[in-house]
Amino acid sequence: MGTLIEEIFSRKARRPVQAGEIVLLDVDHIMSHDNTTPLAIKAFREIDKPILDKNKIVIHFDHAYPAPNLMAAEAQKRIVDFMKEQGITQFYHQGICHQVLIEEGYILPGRVLIGGDSHSNTYGAFGAFGTGLGSTEIGVAWSTGKAWFRTPETILININGQAKHGVFAKDVMLYIAGMLGMDGATYKSVEFAGSYIDNLPMHERIVFPNMSTEIGAKCGLIAPDQTTIQFLETETKARGPFEMVKAINPNYEKVIEIDVTNIGPQVACHPDVDHVQPLEQVEGLEIDEVFIGTCTNGRYEDLEIAAQILKGHQVSKFTRTIVTPASVQIYDKAMKNGLIQIFHDAGCTIGVVGCGACIGRHGGLLGPGERAFTTMNRNFIGRMGSPQAEIYLGSPAAAAATAITGKITDPRIYLEA
Amino acid sequence: MGKAWKFEDNLNTDEIIPARYNITIIPLELAKNVFCEIKPEYTKTVQPGDVIVGGQNFGCGSSREHAPIAIKGSQAKCIIASSYARIFFRNAINIGLPILECPEAVADITEGDDIDVNLATGEIFNRTNGHQYQAQPLPQFVLKIADAGGIVNFLKTHDIQELLS
Ligand code: SF4
Numbered sequence: 001m002g003t004l005i006e007e008i009f010s011r012k013a014r015r016p017v018q019a020g021e022i023v024l025l026d027v028d029h030i031m032s033h034d035n036t037t038p039l040a041i042k043a044f045r046e047i048d049k050p051i052l053d054k055n056k057i058v059i060h061f062d063h064a065y066p067a068p069n070l071m072a073a074e075a076q077k078r079i080v081d082f083m084k085e086q087g088i089t090q091f092y093h094q095g096i097c098h099q100v101l102i103e104e105g106y107i108l109p110g111r112v113l114i115g116g117d118s119h120s121n122t123y124g125a126f127g128a129f130g131t132g133l134g135s136t137e138i139g140v141a142w143s144t145g146k147a148w149f150r151t152p153e154t155i156l157i158n159i160n161g162q163a164k165h166g167v168f169a170k171d172v173m174l175y176i177a178g179m180l181g182m183d184g185a186t187y188k189s190v191e192f193a194g195s196y197i198d199n200l201p202m203h204e205r206i207v208f209p210n211m212s213t214e215i216g217a218k219c220g221l222i223a224p225d226q227t228t229i230q231f232l233e234t235e236t237k238a239r240g241p242f243e244m245v246k247a248i249n250p251n252y253e254k255v256i257e258i259d260v261t262n263i264g265p266q267v268a269c270h271p272d273v274d275h276v277q278p279l280e281q282v283e284g285l286e287i288d289e290v291f292i293g294t295c296t297n298g299r300y301e302d303l304e305i306a307a308q309i310l311k312g313h314q315v316s317k318f319t320r321t322i323v324t325p326a327s328v329q330i331y332d333k334a335m336k337n338g339l340i341q342i343f344h345d346a347g348c349t350i351g352v353v354g355c356g357a358c359i360g361r362h363g364g365l366l367g368p369g370e371r372a373f374t375t376m377n378r379n380f381i382g383r384m385g386s387p388q389a390e391i392y393l394g395s396p397a398a399a400a401a402t403a404i405t406g407k408i409t410d411p412r413i414y415l416e417a
Numbered sequence: 418m419g420k421a422w423k424f425e426d427n428l429n430t431d432e433i434i435p436a437r438y439n440i441t442i443i444p445l446e447l448a449k450n451v452f453c454e455i456k457p458e459y460t461k462t463v464q465p466g467d468v469i470v471g472g473q474n475f476g477c478g479s480s481r482e483h484a485p486i487a488i489k490g491s492q493a494k495c496i497i498a499s500s501y502a503r504i505f506f507r508n509a510i511n512i513g514l515p516i517l518e519c520p521e522a523v524a525d526i527t528e529g530d531d532i533d534v535n536l537a538t539g540e541i542f543n544r545t546n547g548h549q550y551q552a553q554p555l556p557q558f559v560l561k562i563a564d565a566g567g568i569v570n571f572l573k574t575h576d577i578q579e580l581l582s
Contacts, residue, residue, distance in 0.1 A: 022556055024581050039442070039482070047572045118480050118504065134482045134508040140568055144577040148558065183427075183474040187503055216474075218503055380478070 003154040003250040004221045005189035008129045011245070012112050019153040019253075028111040030056050030141045033097050034072070035063040035359075036116030037079045043139030051086055052145040058090040058106060059083060060097035062354040068362035095327025095353045098122040098210070098295040103329050105237030109224040110245045114138070114147050119295050119377065121217065124209030125202065126232065127224035127245050132213065152189040152218045153253040159194040161261040166412035168305075169204035170297060170375065170395040172196070173211045174266040176258065178276025186216035191247065196260050197222060202231040203299045210296050211377050214273045223247065265398050265410060270371075270390035271381050279398060282408050287392075288370040290315070290403040291357045291384075293324030297375035297396050300330045306400035307339040309414040310346040316406030322364045324351030348403070360385040373402045418544070419466035419494055422459060423528040424452075426472035430505065433476065433484040442483065444490030451487040463491050468532045470523055471498035476505025485509040495534055497541060497552065499523045510559050513567035517541070519552035536560065 002010065002018060009017040012025045032040050037059055044051075051057065059079065067073035083091055092100045098119055101107055109127035113120065116138045123130030133147065141147050157176065177184075192208045205222055212220025222228075223246045232238040265279035292298070292306050303325060315321040323343050325331035331353055334340050343350060349364075351357065357364030358376050365385030366372055372384060372391050379391035394402075397411035404414070438450040452459045469488060475498035476484055485508050488496065495515040509516045515536050522541045526532065531544040539554035555563075558580045565571035571580070 022558060022581065024577065036480075042442070043569050046569045049572065116480075132480060132504060134480055134504060134511065136482055136511050136567075136569060137507065140511075140572065140577070144572070146577050148580060182477070183500070183502070186474065186500060187506070216477075216503060 001248045003189065003252065004127065004191050004223055004245060004247045005129065005152055005154060005219060007245050007247060008110055008112065009149070009151050011110060011243070017151050019151050021151045022148060023151060024146050024148050025112050026145055027056065027114050027141055027147050029058055029106050029113045030138055031058045031060065031097055031101060031113065031120065032116035032135070032138045033060045033063050034065060034076055034079065036135045036138065038075050039135035040116060040138035040142070041079070041082050043136040044142050047139065047143050049143040051142050054086065054088050055090070056145060057088050057142060058092070058101065059088060060100060061093040062096050063359060064361040065093055065354050066352070072361070095329070096295045096298065096355055099298070099326040099330070103236050103327060105239070108232070108238055108242060109228065110243035114141060118213050119210055121213045121220050122206060122210040122295060124212065124219050124221040125206040126228055127221060129219055129221070131219050150187070152187055154189045154191055154250065155185055156191045156193060156252045156255045157258060158255060159192065159196040159258045159260060161196060161259040163196065163260045164264065166397060166415050167260070167263055167265060168395040168397060169200060169207040171266040172258070172260055172263055173207050174268050174276045174393065175263050177211065177214050177268065177274050178266070180215045181274045182214065182216060182272065184215045185212065188217050188253070190215070190217045190220045192220060192222050198225065201301070202227060203301045207296055214377055265395060265412070267398070267408065268379055268393040270379060270392060273378050273393065279394065279408065279410055282392065283410060285392070285408045286371065287319055287373045287402055287406060287408060289364060289366060289372040290319055290321040290399050291324070291364055291372060291374040291376070292322070292396050292399050293326060293351065293356050294358045294376045295326060296377040298324055298326030298330070300333050302375065302396040303330070303334050303339050306396045307342040309397060309400035309411060310348070310404065311342050313346055313404045315347045315403040319403055319406040320364070321348040321403040322351050322357055323348045324356035324363065325353050328353055357384055359383060373399055373408060375399050418531060418533050419464060419468050421468050421470045421526050421528060421530045421532045422456065422463070423526065424469065424471045427474045427477055428471050429478035430476060430481060430484040431478055434487040436479070439481060439483040442486060444486050447483055447487035448490030451491050460491065463493065465492035466494045467492070468534060469493050469496040470526050471496060472523060473499045475501045476509070477502035480504040480508070482508045482512060485512050485514045489514040495536060497522050497534070510562060511568040513563045513565065513570070515555060515559070515563050517552040517555070519550050522550035522552065525550065536563070
């Protein structure tokens with residue numbers, strides 16, 4: 001009995017667990033990537049105990065892959081050597097860790113996953129508990145299979161109403177981030193529910209738990225339903241039976257009601273993710289780089305809407321436009337269905353699958369004084385390169401429209417009603 | 418007993434230690450540059466047992482562990498803040514840096530006050546003005562990790578199950 005997170009923790013702990021209780025849980029999978037694995041290896045070596053179960057371990061190369069410099073190359077070689085030495089075989093390099101984990105069937109309702117990456121909250125879109133931890137804890141979990149958690153209190157965000165044409169999950173989530181602020185849900189579990197969420201397809205639902213990180217949450221959760229199951233069975237390697245976890249007589253710390261009917265396209269402005277404004281407030285601001293991709297908005301449908309807008313247009317001459325599919329599977333589908341051709345014809349650059357320009361390691365760094373419009377989830381100063389650059393965040397549709405004009409542009413002028 | 422060093426709300430991990438110094442993970446090395454941009458006098462006069470007093474959302478920003486390691490390496494006894502960024506909170510516990518939440522203490526303490534903290538009971542005593550504040554006591558398991566000097570050290574001699582037993 002309890003909130004979704006209390007239910008998930010109770011099943012794992014095999015006893016009723018309530019908010020506030022500290023639990024030591026068996027984790028189903030432990031994820032880390034090229035950026036966070038080296039320090040995990042260090043902690044693991046110091047503990048000096050063997051890996052408990054190597055089938056729990058999943059390692060991805062995505063943040064700076066293929067290595068753009070010697071330091072990254074050396075770090076990646078050390079990780080590969082470690083995997084060979086330990087017999088770790090669940091190793092992937094065909095896209096962003098969070099997307100590949102979903103595609104490969106690691107994310108199932110009711111599972112408990114930890115990741116050496118702050119956007120591990122993403123898995124909550126499937127009713128799994130996912131959260132980001134420091135590297136030391138990744139090393140600890142390799143040898144113990146466990147992690148400790150304080151069972152969080154829950155904020156329910158009830159989202160109802162019908163979104164206007166040209167308004168996407170990203171706009172709604174940015175609106176929420178603007179409303180709650182960067183520490184609006186610190187330590188908390190955030191449950192996203194309501195008729196708006198119920199009617200959303202998975203690729204749009206994922207945006208909410210993914211960006212629950214931006215409001216400080218420990219996890220963001222959506223209860224699994226038919227949409228979830230169908231997606232898992234058709235788009236991923238996961239197979240049932242599935243644990244249909246749900247909240248039972250939950251006690252919420254806070255309930256927030258949101259009506260999407262009057263929300264228009266939103267933009268998170270430099271320099272904070274909670275500095276959110278309706279797009280029209282910043283319309284016309286000149287943009288040097290447009291970047292469409294990431295674990296938030298680099299999925300097939302995101303590319304599809306961008307291609308729909310870009311088709312028959314050229315991107316503005318001085319606005320370099322980078323499109324980076326989140327995974328090879330997505331790239332493949334985009335290629336087969338002609339999206340890549342549309343991007344090429346419009347003058348876009350296709351990035352190597354992975355995190356790409358998102359963390360300013362490779363594939364689209366910003367120089368001083370430059371301004372980017374991206375589909376990323378955060379806009380910390382210096383994230384994409386120069387600390388003197390500015391980052392604005394919005395939907396893939398807004399990004400595509402902005403690429404055409406070279407200025408922040410409302411996508412609705414390019415979308416047929 | 419120790420001196421209070423006060424910091425603002427939303428202190429981020431780059432302000433605790435700028436990313437360019439994160440080339441080592443040796444606590445004493447990191448400690449040489451802790452707070453170097455926002456409070457350069459800290460490293461010159463900090464004494465073992467001094468106390469860091471922060472505001473809300475202490476340690477926001479990166480998930481890297483260098484920030485709490487740098488503070489611990491500087492020999493500070495603990496942090497008292499109104500609230501912590503989530504991953505900083507876990508990282509601090511796991512590396513064995515005690516952290517207390519106590520908005521009343523944060524509001525009342527001024528830089529330089531002489532502060533006494535009982536980590537097990539959560540009692541904070543301000544010797545300068547005679548006020549006392551009560552933070553939530555640290556859970557037993559946090560004290561176990563802190564006593565061992567971090568979770569890695571704890572696991573060298575214990576099974577993880579012993580954390581909560
Ligand atoms: S795409 Fe960006 S936010 Fe997502 S995992 Fe990669 S670096 Fe992090």
